[in-house]
Amino acid sequence: CFCQLYGTIDECSCNIDTVDHFNNVRVYPxxxxxxxxxxxxxxxxxxxxxxxxxxxxxxxxxxxxxxxxCPPEEIxxxxxxxxxxxxxxxxxxxxxxxxxxxxxxxxxxxxxxxxTISEKVQKDxxxxxxxxxxxxxxxxxxxxxQEAEYxxxxxxxxxxxxxxxxxxHRVWTSIYLENCFRPKKSFSFxxxxxxxxxxxxxxxxxxxxRSVSGLHASINTHLCADYLLGNGNGFALGKTKWGxxxxxxRRRFSPETTNGEGPNWLRNxxxxxxxxxRALAKAAPYLERExxxxxxxxxxxxxxxxxxxxxxxxxxxxDHFDETTMFGDTEQAVKLKQEFRQHFRNITRIMDCVGxxxxxxxxxxxxxxxxxxxxxxxxxxxxxxxxxxxxxSLNKKEFQLQRSEIVSLINAFGRLSNSIxxxxxxxxxxx
Ligand code: FAD
Numbered sequence: 001c002f003c004q005l006y007g008t009i010d011e012c013s014c015n016i017d018t019v020d021h022f023n024n025v026r027v028y029p030x031x032x033x034x035x036x037x038x039x040x041x042x043x044x045x046x047x048x049x050x051x052x053x054x055x056x057x058x059x060x061x062x063x064x065x066x067x068x069x070c071p072p073e074e075i076x077x078x079x080x081x082x083x084x085x086x087x088x089x090x091x092x093x094x095x096x097x098x099x100x101x102x103x104x105x106x107x108x109x110x111x112x113x114x115x116t117i118s119e120k121v122q123k124d125x126x127x128x129x130x131x132x133x134x135x136x137x138x139x140x141x142x143x144x145x146q147e148a149e150y151x152x153x154x155x156x157x158x159x160x161x162x163x164x165x166x167x168x169h170r171v172w173t174s175i176y177l178e179n180c181f182r183p184k185k186s187f188s189f190x191x192x193x194x195x196x197x198x199x200x201x202x203x204x205x206x207x208x209x210r211s212v213s214g215l216h217a218s219i220n221t222h223l224c225a226d227y228l229l230g231n232g233n234g235f236a237l238g239k240t241k242w243g244x245x246x247x248x249x250r251r252r253f254s255p256e257t258t259n260g261e262g263p264n265w266l267r268n269x270x271x272x273x274x275x276x277x278r279a280l281a282k283a284a285p286y287l288e289r290e291x292x293x294x295x296x297x298x299x300x301x302x303x304x305x306x307x308x309x310x311x312x313x314x315x316x317x318x319d320h321f322d323e324t325t326m327f328g329d330t331e332q333a334v335k336l337k338q339e340f341r342q343h344f345r346n347i348t349r350i351m352d353c354v355g356x357x358x359x360x361x362x363x364x365x366x367x368x369x370x371x372x373x374x375x376x377x378x379x380x381x382x383x384x385x386x387x388x389x390x391x392x393s394l395n396k397k398e399f400q401l402q403r404s405e406i407v408s409l410i411n412a413f414g415r416l417s418n419s420i421x422x423x424x425x426x427x428x429x430x431x
Contacts, residue, residue: 001430002254002263003423009270011207014320019270020424022317028421030310031414036154037303038076039292043407046148047360051353053174064161064228065356069149078295079150079403136379138341139348139371141404142364151361153411158219159226159242163356172216174350178343179209204326204336207275208343214272215366217253217265218419219359224249225422244422246429266423271321272370273416277314278321279373280413282382283401284311290406307410323377337378344371362415369412372405 005016034040047067059065072080142148179201198206227245253262280287288311292303327337348367354360376382401409 001427003249003266003427003430005263005267005270009274009320010210010267011203012271012274012320013322014274016267016270019273020420023273023417023420024424026313027310028417030306030313031410031417034303034306034310035411035414037292037306038079038294038296038299039303040407040410041152041154042070042075042079042150043153043361043365043411044142044148044150044404045361045364046142046145047357047364048147049142049145049352052349053353054170060161060163060167060356062162062356064159065163065358067151067156067357067361070152072150074152075150076294076296078293078300136375136381137371138344138374138378139368140345141368141402153365156358156361157226158222158358158362158415160223160228160245161356161358162228163354163359167355168359171350171354174353175212175216175347176209178346178350179205179212202336204340207326208340210268210271211275211370212347213265214268214270214416215370217269218272218416219362219366220252221249221269221419221422222415224252225419225425244425244429246426249426269416269419269423273413273420274321275377276370276373276409276413276416277317278319278323279376279409280311281314281317281319283376284315286382286401287311287406327378341374341378344374365408366412366415368404368408369410369415372401372409373412375405376409 008015009019198209201209224246225244226242227248229241229243229245231240251257253266255262258265288308290304290307292300292307294300294303327333327340348364348371351360351364351367354363
């Protein structure tokens with residue numbers, strides 16, 4: 001079977017069959033139950049933002065592209081406030097509280113002036129905080145977007161939608177074009193895509209390409225594993241049957257139909273899995289202390305325990321992707337890192353050009369999850385956690401991830417884990 005892969009995963013120190021066993025037996029069952037929890041189930045996203053790169057795209061009208069959003073009353077109370085207030089007293093809240101207390105002793109006439117000044121300072125602080133976050137972020141987040149709405153991911157599963165043709169190809173091509181960091185002598189993107197002259201690229205560019213290709217392979221594996229097998233004739237009225245489609249899988253990944261590339265794309269799926277796994281292991285000390293606050297105490301406790309259990313399993317596997325080999329500290333390397341971040345941010349913006357809402361939802365979630373993993377690995381903010389396990393002595397704000405970053409990180413990793421699990425199903429079907 002072409003999907004029975006062997007050997008070491010490129011740029012990593014781990015074999016394919018080791019990952020298969022680790023994922024299918026230890027990680028996948030844990031993630032499957034964790035992702036049912038309320039904290040991870042509701043994702044805030046703006047699916048209405050116009051495409052910033054081209055405008056002539058028509059929206060997919062197919063029923064399977066539709067996303068059902070949640071009315072506010074169905075969202076757990078704790079999620080709407082994002083964090084328990086006592087935990088999240090960020091600088092801006094603290095500042096306004098202190099100003100109000102100070103003002104009590106002042107003459108009433110001064111109140112208006114004080115308030116105006118404090119609002120201005122507060123605004124400036126918020127602006128700088130947003131700026132600081134943006135310079136570290138590898139993605140453009142929707143969390144604070146006024147138009148963002150909550151979506152129940154369990155009611156809108158990622159699966160075959162029928163989205164294809166020019167629109168889908170334009171999005172994938174634009175995403176791969178982001179890998180062209182600098183114009184190279186005699187470098188043609190088409191030849192690179194076709195023949196994958198990866199040896200012409202530097203390590204950082206190869207990592208970028210493999211991550212995107214692994215994500216692409218994962219999305220396409222899902223649509224083959226949860227394919228529309230039929231409705232109407234032969235099925236109970238109104239019932240739709242979903243399941244694996246081996247032919248579709250073969251068409252997308254066999255060497256005969258992909259110019260020999262299919263198995264490489266599947267190998268890239270294992271690569272991105274190890275990248276996100278490493279990010280989770282690196283952020284484990286931080287995630288182990290997260291409250292996963294939804295407002296329901298017993299539910300939140302269960303979620304904390306389930307996350308700790310998953311992180312223990314992840315840590316026991318060891319690190320197989322070494323991010324410290326990337327981006328040295330020369331002036332050129334610093335510039336390359338900035339470019340890397342900017343190009344990845346562009347990919348998250350390209351998601352607003354996906355013409356099918358369901359694909360856009362899962363595309364945003366998975367690129368934001370990968371962006372969060374890259375932030376953990378490369379922003380430098382999480383490096384000290386390895387040396388200093390005591391977060392108490394550090395500035396907690398420095399390590400804060402927004403809820404949507406945590407939700408997308410764990411869900412994105414859940415999708416990769418699911419793809420590797422489904423790959424095994426396809427192997428067995430082929431046998
Ligand atoms: P495509 O998958 O569109 O690929 C285009 C070309 O890229 C291929 O011809 C090949 O040369 C190359 N290629 C393919 N795979 C890889 C890889 N892994 N690495 C490198 N190069 C590769 N459809 C659904 O049914 N459900 C979804 O949830 C869904 N989500 C999507 C999310 C996004 C962000 C996008 C852009 C598309 C999504 N689609 C989804 C559409 C789906 O990915 C395909 O684009 C579509 O099915 C058409 O497939 P295709 O065979 O024409 O090749």
